Amino acid sequence: MQKRLGIDFYTKPSADVARELLGKRIIHNTPDGSALSGKIIETEAYTGPHDKASHAYGGKRTPRNRAVWTRGGHVYIYMVYGMYWQFNISTYIEGVPECVLLRGVLPENGDVAKANGPGKLCRYFKFDKSLYGVDLTQSDTVWIEDTGEMLDDKDIIATGRIGIDYAGKYWARRKLRFLAKDFENKLVKYRA
DNA sequence: GTACAGATTGAG
DNA sequence: TCAATCTGTACT
Numbered sequence: 001m002q003k004r005l006g007i008d009f010y011t012k013p014s015a016d017v018a019r020e021l022l023g024k025r026i027i028h029n030t031p032d033g034s035a036l037s038g039k040i041i042e043t044e045a046y047t048g049p050h051d052k053a054s055h056a057y058g059g060k061r062t063p064r065n066r067a068v069w070t071r072g073g074h075v076y077i078y079m080v081y082g083m084y085w086q087f088n089i090s091t092y093i094e095g096v097p098e099c100v101l102l103r104g105v106l107p108e109n110g111d112v113a114k115a116n117g118p119g120k121l122c123r124y125f126k127f128d129k130s131l132y133g134v135d136l137t138q139s140d141t142v143w144i145e146d147t148g149e150m151l152d153d154k155d156i157i158a159t160g161r162i163g164i165d166y167a168g169k170y171w172a173r174r175k176l177r178f179l180a181k182d183f184e185n186k187l188v189k190y191r192a
Numbered sequence: 193g194t195a196c197a198g199a200t201t202g203a204g
Numbered sequence: 205t206c207a208a209t210c211t212g213t214a215c216t
Contacts, residue, residue: 044199053199064212082210084200101199119200163199 003145006137010072014091014098017072018045019178021089022156023149026105028142030126038115038125039147041180042104042187044161046088048097053167056097067133068097075134075142077127084119087127089136103162104179104187112186155181162188 005024010017027037046054046068055065055078067076068090076088076099088099105115107124115121122128127142136143158175165172179187 046199055199062213078199079211080198081200081208082198083208086199088199103199117200161199166198 004137005073005144005146007071007073010089010091010137011093012072012091014045014047014100015176017089017091018043018100018176019156019158021100021102021144022178022180023147023151025108025145025147026102026125026142027145028125028127029140031130032126036107036125038105038107038110038121039149040102040104040144041106041112041183042102042116043178044101044103045091045176045178046099046101047176051167052171053161053164054097054099059097061097065097068099070094070133072098073135073137075131075136077122077129077132079129080119085122085127085129086118087122087125087131103177104183106183112183116183116187151180157181157184 021040021043024040025037029035049056049059056068067074070090071094072091074090076090077085079085087102090099092098103118105121106112107115115124157179159177160173161177
C-alpha cells in the first residue's frame with residue numbers, strides 16, 4: 001500500500017485539502033540528518049484570487065508567491081514579521097492560486113506545545129526557504145503520508161481564520177480554518 | 193532608494 | 205498590551 005499522498009490528494013479545492021489533511025503525518029528529513037514527523041491537527045485554506053486574505057488576491061503574481069500558482073502538492077513557504085516561516089501547500093491545478101497553511105502539528109516525539117502555531121511548527125520541524133517549491137509527491141526530503149486515521153465531521157471543528165482581520169469581516173469569518181477536536185484546547189483560541 | 197506593514201510569538 | 209525583526213512590495 002502506497003502511504004504517501006499523491007497528486008490526486010492535492011489537486012482539489014483548498015478547503016477540501018485543508019480538511020482532509022487533519023490526521024495525516026508529515027515527515028521531514030532535515031539537512032543535519034534527523035527525521036522529524038508529526039500529525040497534522042490544524043490547517044487553514046486560502047481559496048484563490050477572490051479571497052481577500054490570499055497573497056494572490058486579485059490575481060497578483062510575484063516572485064514570492066510563485067508557488068501558490070503551481071499544481072497542488074508543492075511547498076509555498078515564506079517569512080512573516082521578519083522571524084517566522086509559514087509552511088503552506090499549494091492545492092488544486094496549475095494556474096489557480098489556492099493553498100493550505102499548516103497551523104498545528106502534534107510532534108511524534110514531543111509536546112504539542114512545541115508546534116501548535118504556524119511559526120512554531122516551522123521552528124520545530126526546521127522548515128525554511130530551502131523547501132520553497134518542493135514537490136511533496138516526489139521529494140525525499142519532505143512529504144505527507146496517510147495514517148489510516150479517518151476524521152469524521154464530528155471530530156473536526158471549522159472556524160474563521162486567524163490573523164487576517166485586515167481582509168474584512170466576510171473573509172475573516174468564513175469557516176476555512178480546520179482543527180482536530182481532540183486538540184481544540186491546545187491550539188490558538190478561536191472565535192465561534 | 194525609501195517607507196511600511198505583515199497568514200506570529202512570547203514576555204511584561 | 206506590545207516589541208522583536210526583516211523582507212517583499214509599493215511608491216517617490
